[in-house]
Amino acid sequence: MRQIRATPLGWVIWAVVVFFFVNLAGVVLSVLVSSFGTKWFDTWFPSGFTTQWYGDAWREFTLFHVIVVTLLVSALVVVLSVLVGAPAAYVLARKNFPGKRLVYLTFLLPILMPPITYGIPLATVLYKFGFAGHLSGVVLANLVPSVPFVILTMTPFIEQVDPRIEDAARMLGAGTRAVFLKILAPLLVPGLLASAILVLVRTVGMFELTFLTAGPDSQTLVVALYYSMSAAGIRAQQSVDAMAVIYTGMMLVLLVVALRFVNPTQLVARVKEEPSE
Amino acid sequence: MSATWQHRLAERGVDRRLWLLLPATIFVLLLFVYPFLYGLSLSFQPTDGGGVLANYSKFFSDAYQRDTIATTLKIALPAALLNVLAAVPIAFRLRGRFRGKRLLTTILVVPITLGTVLTAQGLLNYLGPTGWLNRLLLSLHIVDDPIRLTNNYWGVFFSLVITGFPFAFLLVLSYLSGIDPTLERAAATLGASRAQRFRRITLPLLAPGLATTFLLTFVLAFSVFPSAVLVGNPAGSTRVISLAAYQAAYEQYDYSYASAIAMVMGAVELVVVAIVLVWRSRLYTGSTGGKG
Amino acid sequence: PNKPATESSGDVPDKPAKAVTLNILDVAGNLQLTQGMIDDFVKQHSDVISKVTYSKGPAPELAGKIKAQQNANRVDIDLVLTGTDGLAAGREQGLWTDLLTKYSDRLPGMKDYLPPAQKMQELGGKEGVTVTYYPSGPLLEYMPSKVPTPPKTADDLLAYAKANKGKVMYARPANSGPGRTFLMGLPYILGDKDPKDPVNGWDKTWAYLKELNQYVDFYPSGTADTMKSLANGSANIIASTTGWDINPRVLGTVPKEAAITPIQGFHWVTDAHYAVVPKGVSTDKQAAILQLLQFMLTPEQQAKAYDKGYFYPGPAIKGVELAQAPQESKDAITEFGRPEYDKLIADNPTEVPLDAKALVAAFDKWDREVGGSKVKSQ
Amino acid sequence: MSGFDQLRLDGVTRRFGAADALVGLDLTIERGEFIALLGPSGCGKSTALNCLAGLLPLTAGAIWQDDQRIDTLPPEKRGFGMVFQNYALFPHLTVRDNIAFGLRMRHLPKDDVRRRTTEAIEMVQLIEHASKLPGQLSGGQQQRVAIARATVLEPTLVLMDEPLSNLDAKLRLEMRTEIRRLHQSLGLTTVYVTHDQEEALSMADRLVVMRQGKVQQIGTPEEVHTKPSTWHVADFMGYRNLLPLKASQMNGDQVTVDLGGTAIRGSAQGAVAPGDDVIAAVRPEDVKLSDQGVKGLVEVVEYQGRERAVEVVLDGGGQDDPVRLHVRTEQRVEAGEQVALTVTPGRLLVYPS
Amino acid sequence: MSGFDQLRLDGVTRRFGAADALVGLDLTIERGEFIALLGPSGCGKSTALNCLAGLLPLTAGAIWQDDQRIDTLPPEKRGFGMVFQNYALFPHLTVRDNIAFGLRMRHLPKDDVRRRTTEAIEMVQLIEHASKLPGQLSGGQQQRVAIARATVLEPTLVLMDEPLSNLDAKLRLEMRTEIRRLHQSLGLTTVYVTHDQEEALSMADRLVVMRQGKVQQIGTPEEVHTKPSTWHVADFMGYRNLLPLKASQMNGDQVTVDLGGTAIRGSAQGAVAPGDDVIAAVRPEDVKLSDQGVKGLVEVVEYQGRERAVEVVLDGGGQDDPVRLHVRTEQRVEAGEQVALTVTPGRLLVYPS
């Protein structure tokens, strides 16, 4: 096991990191404290504590249902976008073919273009085919930016894998599917995990497309959160804080679960890792 | 198809494996390209009449609107750069094995879960004039008046760093994991110091990944919207272009104009992206020895 | 998953052939006032409406959503509860069903509107049915401990702002009810040429706002932020309305001691919530909605609109007393309400807000010339 | 895919950009043959193997398996096995799983997989390393895993790219025998790339000698060893002494050349006429130290175990371009000694230059 | 870092988890020496080299450079050059830039860098490939780049891990000479890992023979070749015939053993007493086919160019455990022939078993 080596530059970097996190902790705690506070005026801490805001939010938005929907939507989006995106990333990383630039551009655009440009016609299409207003519509709409996102993040990872490894698998009789499942997937675990987490974060946080395509049963947490934040009318500051904490809590659970399954720094080259000291 | 043809095509990269592109292509064509073209054509049909390009000339002839491009770039470029640049040394230090590594990585990635709203609320609470930070500074007599860190440029900037850094970090760390440490060791035996090894070996091999990371963080920062409103000064110094589009669409209900602004927004992004991609395409982008 | 769109253009029967389920979308926070009424109706008339699903969302994206559904011929939002902005946006896009031309006789409750509510109903046109109403503002809210002698006039306010830089605050009008009420109320207070024409008739207002702007640090993006600033002492005087005065104090986000003061010569710029039905909703459902709305416009139901002062007073029709309100409501308003409101409401004239076009023009002008000027001056 | 009778390469060509890595390779491989591709570094051996395996698309030419054209089939459909020059082990799989991979792809029963994998691991003597990852193995160990991984499948055609280059002499001998044994007992057909002539000579039924992407000679080991078709092949096959000389006399295919003032007989390989510039080729082991013959001065002596490699500068060569002869001998000689050399009769080959 | 006089490895030990890869290596390297580490695959050669280079931290022991302890110095501070077994070329740099890398790190003038790089590229015969990336090179070409990259720096100590294993015989010979030449003309000190005895014998001043992480013998090539200290070393050094026999008679260090009914003299290596079980070791080339001597039946004949490798089963050996002798001969024999064998006097070594 290696200790983090302490070069002067190292100290500076860690100092900056620590400073960043101390302040970040302040940011997060201030919301957390506020969400449990009764009244908090010009003082260090609220004058009392309560869980009332959580209860209110829970009832008002039937949050249990909303959270279930959110989890379902994000899980589906993550899985589908990886399934659709990773093979395309593979082709873009490995091959040169006529028209590659055009294809690449087409995959880039959905990330660049704000949903304002295509959200409403997209929702129309989805309503026309009976997807919107239902979970499937929300999932499909969210896939639009997610699939290109996976493609873009995965491409460099795939480039890093030595193609001869794949050749070897093919020579052993592995078809494309087997090459993907048995060779590439394990080697790309860090990449898959990174892009899955990022897609997850984006999906859970994607308000616009979700709102446009969601029906009453398929609202996700972010819609409730945006509503509580920006709907006309009066809402206690603390209840917005409580919603934000619920949102973050859910994401945190998802992230920790994801990190339990796979370690982001799990190196395939781990065996060649820097010698331990 | 004759075998000769097949060889010709295979040499140019056209072979069976191209089918893998199909699902994603169909998907994007069906669910994106059509709606997008619709939006594009909408931007050429101004609500108030005028020529095809009326929306665009309206945008560019109005300094109030046009300036949003510069405003946005002024926020997005530094934030994206900072995120990527800060992620590199930290990720670099987290390679290899040591105690507590997993915990440390998790902590570094955690801010990704915060979301814009919590970040915004937190920044307002914590950095606000009566927030903990100002309270501390005041009670330690470091400052006399509360410093303003929210509802201006800095608020938005911080929020972009908080949400963008873990994102960049996660990607950089993962890209870094694909580089064979033996290469660095080889460089060490050739007399390269730590800094030189980093600069000459790790960085070039990492660069394509960095380019991608920068692109993604830049795109996220460029379309910054909720935090520009919540912790920025949406009427003034943080009136970003997405806000202009939003106002056109949802305050003035001029979807055509909004589409045009969004198209301009996309085009500006595309310029930056294209520059980075051209740069990236000149880099070495192959096996980095780490995975095989 | 979606029900196919059934007949939506023919005559609306008195009663749906069989009990319908309704999807109600609230983009104005109106359900806080009216959900009790709706639930009661479903309980009592399950032969008309068997079930209601509620969803909530922010207003601006509403029009887009309905539009997408209508373009695809699959409307699955049956009733929208909205403020004036959502109503106008939808009307501009032709999203709403004209209910009142043919069926206003099915809504006898509409005859009992309070006079200002009646005026608001005129804004609602033939599509929107006013369900709740309040006189709104503009009012100034302040902490008596910090501001012993509150400004009485517009000039006082300016003087105070000048003397206490950054301590007077109102939110960006486009994002804030009190903010826009303040904006729309100023022409009356300052005696502008045409209070309904922000572009050509508001010379004094714009001059006033620009001057005030010099003493304002920034404009928060929501009323909540101004309330918070008032509560934690970083602002001393903020723009407010009746509802924004009472409800946050009930909720505890603003200290109970906060006080309000009217500005001399002000007119109430009123506000209301509407119920609208998107085009494409089946006639059966329209029938059910008409019955529901009529139910909601009865005094017993309207009394629920007192709520906790959120839309104080709230009821849109005449003769609804606080005494009829649920106990919770009564307690909250007894403790946090202000006796002076009755007199202020009675003594000051009421005005309808700007229509959508004028309002957008006012926002745009404010953004460019008041809020936006900050960019240059920094 | 069951076996085949014949595999025919027909003008197989592969270009990288403007450079030809492999030009018009014609070769017929009979079932059960053991063929070695031999040639200097960079001559296109690996390229040929990759084309055969289907890993590189051809620029031109065709590959026929009996009557079926297979050069358009993807590698996994050809059913060939391959040992890669850089091993290409799966870094995330243990030794055992690497070796079992192909069997698993064929969906064999679990027990079979285990049994055959274990046998293969034993064959390459890696039992105690079976659960290590490739990164934890030494170079030679990795190479053995690669061999086991390819042969455990008993494919109809096995392609091996310098499979023994990282092994020590003892193990190399053992593995050679093992590979030949596998080849015979399983009835495999093998194409084997090597840069080691001894390996090629001892293992292969036929050799293909290549140079700069082109085939130089195809023949049995004995043919290639004793009658290299060009001086390039001779050079590569260990005729370390390549002397630019002049042919003086011809007698049938016997040529006489003049070496350091002494006339020596050699056999002409190709069209040689008296007076021509020729290249005379002879192996170090066919030059003997003796009492008489060509005279020279020992310049370098290298110990090589039983024998010594000696470099002798012939007397009478030009000052700036001295003629050197490489000699192998068991005799003890020292640098600086004066010696005389004879060439074993019949072992000098004379090529047109 | 200027030169040093002595490099001392003092009980250098490296463990991977529970497994010892290298145990207590003691070795003193004098300035200017050429030392070869030799041993079977996986014996710890690369590990030793990596420890010396500073790429693997030691588990125990120390390394001294004259009076300075250097095992805690990072690799770049030691100033050693290294050729890696798997090349470790920088994939993003061209051949030229790979080779120039070390020179650039030393901030030499541009012209110097260019000149020396070009020289090095010429030395390894890669001029026409100078601007290719490593991924576009053949295996042997890559290896040559690795050699050039390490030697162009003319470091005080050069570590080479099987630098020639992927090269063909001809090139290998040339590179050998080139490396020796560099070693001598630049006054380098070289530690050279190889699995090829011939290479080790011909290049090194001293050999270190290892087995399972431990040093078996350190000595000059001649010592190791003619007097291997244990039968393991003998085995590895090409004594392919290792026969478990019984010692019958002793005379000084001359032992008589019984082989297929014939008494043969050998020299005892270590404590051997009459009646002991011993292992007799002899090289194939020291067993001769003759008219008399031990009788046997030719089982396998392998063509190896000029010579043949012959396997003879001795008469009178047990049915299930026949005694086999490996012989090298220039004579033509056929499998199935009956032959007689003699052992060159003094070439049979007898070890306690």
Ligand SMILES: Nc1ncnc2c1ncn2[C@@H]1O[C@H](COP(=O)(O)OP(=O)(O)OP(=O)(O)O)[C@@H](O)[C@H]1O
């Ligand atoms: N990272 C590691 N983890 C575990 N075991 C290792 C590791 N690296 C090497 N070993 C083991 O240590 C032993 C010595 O390895 P080393 O690479 O030194 O062998 P070598 O003598 O160079 O062999 P070769 O000639 O095959 O290259 C081997 O058995 C190997 O499996």
Ligand SMILES: Nc1ncnc2c1ncn2[C@@H]1O[C@H](COP(=O)(O)OP(=O)(O)OP(=O)(O)O)[C@@H](O)[C@H]1O
């Ligand atoms: N991808 C490529 N791009 C360009 N040139 C290449 C590529 N791959 C191989 N070459 C070139 O083609 C030639 C033949 O390469 P090949 O790998 O077949 O050689 P080889 O005979 O296997 O040599 P070695 O014995 O050194 O492995 C070499 O000169 C090499 O540089």
Ligand SMILES: [Mg+2]
């Ligand atoms: Mg090769």
Ligand SMILES: [Mg+2]
């Ligand atoms: Mg090794």
